[in-house]
Amino acid sequence: MDDILIRKYVPGQVTIRGTLKYADRGSNEANALGRYTKVYLYEQDPGETDDLLAITTTDGNGFFQFPTLTNWDEDGTDTDPNNRRLDIYLVFEADYEDSTSARHRVTDLNGYTYVWPTSVLNDISDGLINLTALIPNNFPTLGAMWIFQDLRRAWEYIYNNTGIDPGSVTAKWQRGENCYPSWPFCSSFFYGGPGEPFIFIDDASRFSGDTVVHEAGHHYMYNKTGWWLWWDIRCYKHSLFSQEDVRCAWSEGWADFLPLVVNGDPCYDFRTGPCTGISDYDYYDLEAHSRSDNSQLFPFGDIVEGRVAGALYDLFDSTNEGFDSASFGFAPIANIVFQAPNEDRFSAFWNSWKASGWNRHHAVRAIYQNTIDYNTSPHFEPPLPDRIVLQGFGWENAIDLWAYSADDESYDWELDWQVVHVSDHRCGVTIDARDYVDIYPQAGWLGSCDVTIRVSDSLKTADDTFRVNVVPVRARVFLPIIMRNRP
Amino acid sequence: MKMKMKRLWILAILMLVLVGCRENTAFSGEQCNEGLCVKIEVVEPVRWGEPVTLKITVMTETAIPDLGVSIFTYPPDVAVEGPTGWESTSKEGIVWKGGAGWLVTTKANQPVVFIRNIRIPATESPSLVEIQANASTRQGRRVSHSVSIYLTREGGKVYYAGTPVPITPWPLPVYIVTPGLSPTPQPTFTPTPTLPPTPTPPRSPLATPTPLAYPFTSPLPTPTSYP
Numbered sequence: 276m277d278d279i280l281i282r283k284y285v286p287g288q289v290t291i292r293g294t295l296k297y298a299d300r301g302s303n304e305a306n307a308l309g310r311y312t313k314v315y316l317y318e319q320d321p322g323e324t325d326d327l328l329a330i331t332t333t334d335g336n337g338f339f340q341f342p343t344l345t346n347w348d349e350d351g352t353d354t355d356p357n358n359r360r361l362d363i364y365l366v367f368e369a370d371y372e373d374s375t376s377a378r379h380r381v382t383d384l385n386g387y388t389y390v391w392p393t394s395v396l397n398d399i400s401d402g403l404i405n406l407t408a409l410i411p412n413n414f415p416t417l418g419a420m421w422i423f424q425d426l427r428r429a430w431e432y433i434y435n436n437t438g439i440d441p442g443s444v445t446a447k448w449q450r451g452e453n454c455y456p457s458w459p460f461c462s463s464f465f466y467g468g469p470g471e472p473f474i475f476i477d478d479a480s481r482f483s484g485d486t487v488v489h490e491a492g493h494h495y496m497y498n499k500t501g502w503w504l505w506w507d508i509r510c511y512k513h514s515l516f517s518q519e520d521v522r523c524a525w526s527e528g529w530a531d532f533l534p535l536v537v538n539g540d541p542c543y544d545f546r547t548g549p550c551t552g553i554s555d556y557d558y559y560d561l562e563a564h565s566r567s568d569n570s571q572l573f574p575f576g577d578i579v580e581g582r583v584a585g586a587l588y589d590l591f592d593s594t595n596e597g598f599d600s601a602s603f604g605f606a607p608i609a610n611i612v613f614q615a616p617n618e619d620r621f622s623a624f625w626n627s628w629k630a631s632g633w634n635r636h637h638a639v640r641a642i643y644q645n646t647i648d649y650n651t652s653p654h655f656e657p658p659l660p661d662r663i664v665l666q667g668f669g670w671e672n673a674i675d676l677w678a679y680s681a682d683d684e685s686y687d688w689e690l691d692w693q694v695v696h697v698s699d700h701r702c703g704v705t706i707d708a709r710d711y712v713d714i715y716p717q718a719g720w721l722g723s724c725d726v727t728i729r730v731s732d733s734l735k736t737a738d739d740t741f742r743v744n745v746v747p748v749r750a751r752v753f754l755p756i757i758m759r760n761r762p
Numbered sequence: 763m764k765m766k767m768k769r770l771w772i773l774a775i776l777m778l779v780l781v782g783c784r785e786n787t788a789f790s791g792e793q794c795n796e797g798l799c800v801k802i803e804v805v806e807p808v809r810w811g812e813p814v815t816l817k818i819t820v821m822t823e824t825a826i827p828d829l830g831v832s833i834f835t836y837p838p839d840v841a842v843e844g845p846t847g848w849e850s851t852s853k854e855g856i857v858w859k860g861g862a863g864w865l866v867t868t869k870a871n872q873p874v875v876f877i878r879n880i881r882i883p884a885t886e887s888p889s890l891v892e893i894q895a896n897a898s899t900r901q902g903r904r905v906s907h908s909v910s911i912y913l914t915r916e917g918g919k920v921y922y923a924g925t926p927v928p929i930t931p932w933p934l935p936v937y938i939v940t941p942g943l944s945p946t947p948q949p950t951f952t953p954t955p956t957l958p959p960t961p962t963p964p965r966s967p968l969a970t971p972t973p974l975a976y977p978f979t980s981p982l983p984t985p986t987s988y989p
Contacts, residue, residue, distance in 0.1 A: 293939070302837035365936065394933040405939040412837050413890040415931050451926050453906075461795070479894060479906040482836060512796070514902020545896070545904065546834050546861075553856065553863035556830030556898045572900055 284356035286347035287401030291316060292340035295333050295367055297420045298412035300482055300547040308337030309410070309420065311427050313368040316341050318361050319395050320350045328363070332371060346401050360398040365408060367391040369423040373434070378443045379426040381419045384452060389419035415450055418481035422446050425487040432537045433495065436605045439613050442498030444491050445473040453477040460511065465493035467503035485534035485544045492533035493526065500617040502526075515543060515559050515581035516573045521620040528583025528621065529612060535561065535588050536605055543584070561585040565597055566646050575646035577621040582645045586621070589641035598734065601641035607633050625649050635684040636732070643734055652735040653682035653690055659728060659741035662714060666747045669703070669715035674741070676710045676728070685732045692730050695738065699724035702743045716745045791922065795905035797823030802833070802895035802909050808918025811884040813843070814911065820866065820897045821873040828853075829897060832863035833878065836892045843879040852876060888914045890927060 295309030312333045318326040326349075329341040344361070351359040369381040369389040382388050393408050410417050426444050433441045447455070454461035455475045463477045463486050474490035481487075497503045504510055510523035515531060531543055540549035541562035550558050561584055564573060577583060593602040611618065611627045618624045625642070629635055639650045662673050677687040692706050702724035703715040712728070723744040729736050792801035799822070805815035820831055831852075833842065838860025845855030845864065851874060852864035866874055882891050894908040910921040912929075921927045 293936075298837075300836075302839060364933070367934075391931075391934050393936040396936065396938070407937040407939055408934050409937070410934055413888075413929070414934075415927070415929055451924070479908065482834070482894075514904075516900075517902055545898075546894075547838070551858055552832050552834070552861060553830045553854075553865070555900055557832050557834075557863060557896065 286345050288343050289346040289401050290343045291404045293406030295337045295408050297410035302412045309333055310335050310337055311371045313370050314339045315366040317364050362395055362397045364395045365393045369419050373430050374440050377440050381423045381446045383449045384447055389416055422448055422476055422487050425484045429488045429491045429537045437609045441495035444494045447473050448476040451478055453479050463490050465490050467497045482547050483545050484538050488534035488537045489530045492530035499613040502617055518574050518578050521578055524578050524580045524583050525620045527580035531580055531584035532587040561588055565644055577647045582647055583621045585645035586642040586647055589644055598640040598644040601637040636689040639684045650734045651683045652737050653730045653732045654737045655679050655739040656681045659739045661742040663744045664714050666721050666745055671713050672711040673714045674712035680730045682732045690730055692728055695729045696727035697724055714743055721745055793905050793907040796903050798897050798903050798905045800895050800897040800905050800907045802907050804909055804920045810915050813879040813881050816878045818876040818895045819873050822868045825870050826868045828865045829868050832896045834861040834894050839883055841881045
């Protein structure tokens with residue numbers, strides 16, 4: 276009997292990992308990472324149903340790694356074991372659960388989530404397989420990845436800066452579709468009616484990350500407050516500097532503001548940006564618009580969404596110009612927007628801001644810079660008192676101006692005073708560095724004068740007048756000095 | 763009676779003349795929004811390595827003193843020639859990487875035409891360039907119209923809005939990265955137009971389609987739109 280040689284093939288192990296990249300809106304394919312994207316690992320079985328081997332997600336750097344697998348095609352029939360190794364491909368999906376209560380995804384108009392399958396790698400080697408997958412700039416569904424990344428960036432910004440989970444967003448977009456089927460108009464929008472809420476991104480706007488985040492901003496506001504301004508027909512034709520109802524201007528102003536902070540520049544861009552194209556047509560620089568604008572072209576007040584957005588941006592940013600001296604960051608704003616009470620207009624936001632304990636003086640100035648005047652005038656309360664000074668004497672700290680002044684938005688140390696009129700300069704009235712009125716009449720002078728003092732909160736002023744009477748010394752009382760004998 | 767007939771004839775002729783005038787001012791294939799229309803066309807043939815000429819037409823229902831007109835390309839590595847040499851009707855013209863813009867004063871229902879030359883980088887691999895023309899008012903009314911050019915060494919094919927570019931999504935290229943070496947494409951790919959021109963987004967074999975809630979209930983919700 277001949278010896279029979281029996282060989283046993285022992286399959287190896289394989290670990291598949293890699294990075295997802297895509298061409299961004301600048302056509303940059305090198306550094307745009309497919310962050311937080313679902314990844315499926317399939318084993319191709321021609322003629323049969325492909326096997327799903329594992330599911331994972333990419334991380335913040337677009338990196339993914341599957342558990343180590345046995346490199347063996349169970350369904351293969353080839354007698355050569357070298358041809359029975361895995362034939363794999365990946366499928367990336369525009370779907371990610373940001374948290375236990377938040378998920379963002381991008382679908383076509385039929386509700387199918389976008390997926391990107393890769394080419395197949397046949398009979399992969401054992402060991403570590405390091406892959407890079409790329410969605411190139413001429414890929415028909417590349418826009419879905421742009422929108423998908425916009426949504427994650429928006430969610431992440433809010434969550435990282437406030438600790439608030441703004442919830443889920445589903446975006447619908449399809450190449451070539453600028454109009455949503457059966458919808459009465461053609462543009463991007465947020466829908467919060469019966470069924471699942473979603474945002475629609477018209478195809479022409481897929482280049483505008485600001486538009487995607489704008490619509491997501493509506494969705495987040497709806498998620499947290501249940502508020503959706505669907506009944507205001509006029510709001511449908513809104514634009515950044517149109518005059519609207521205060522509720523429309525608030526809803527849209529918030530949604531105009533969010534992309535500025537999420538995408539990191541003060542321009543609202545209708546294209547990729549930042550701040551690219553014709554100013555005030557292709558983009559609006561909301562930091563540059565101010566009280567200096569021509570109000571015929573760019574209306575003023577809290578019925579203009581661009582003014583609301585500009586005010587929120589000046590509350591947020593640390594670049595101060597004009598009356599803007601505020602640098603509060605994002606959290607104080609978002610906390611008010613996302614938490615009860617649910618504001619329906621910018622003035623209600625202002626009331627909530629005042630109640631929140633955050634500084635009002637700088638806040639009202641930032642708002643004023645954007646043509647919205649919520650500032651009240653300072654006032655003297657009680658009225659400044661008259662003063663009597665003896666001839667030949669002075670009175671240091673004759674009036675404590677902090678004790679006689681008040682303002683709804685400013686603390687005493689945020690007010691400023693000046694003597695605007697003295698009926699007789701011989702009165703010698705001045706205001707010192709500590710905001711006291713000092714009275715040092717001219718030597719030997721007798722008489723009276725009226726002194727007008729102006730208090731300013733830097734935006735508005737109020738005047739009050741008091742009288743100084745310099746009177747002669749009528750009598751003197753001499754007191755004996757009693758000195759103790761020293762031992 | 764004879765007088766009345768004569769008047770009717772005059773009226774009929776006048777109406778024909780007015781209709782004729784209207785037809786002269788209209789143009790087709792444009793995108794319109796709230797009385798604002800824009801259309802972008804590519805002068806064919808398009809040849810590889812040569813400038814491409816664009817014809818942008820705008821028309822407004824009412825006269826607009828400062829209508830903004832701009833073009834943007836994707837990818838943005840396309841150069842727009844100008845603003846020197848543009849029509850005298852183009853005011854405050856500027857160009858930037860992948861685009862150009864200018865202002866124009868329009869008269870009611872009178873089309874204004876602009877000619878712009880662009881230079882698409884001549885690459886060995888086929889390239890797809892999308893050009894979007896926008897018309898917008900300072901008050902924020904906007905309208906866009908786009909065209910795509912699929913350019914190979916053999917020349918360019920033009921696809922207008924509403925005519926999908928006949929590129930079926932192909933599998934994504936995936937590269938095996940070998941430490942110390944440049945990534946090796948596995949396999950190489952070439953985007954190839956395939957007919958019939960039906961772009962079929964890959965359907966997820968995994969996700970369950972989520973049907974929309976149709977029909978919407980009354981009253982019709984009016985969503986907040988763009989800006």
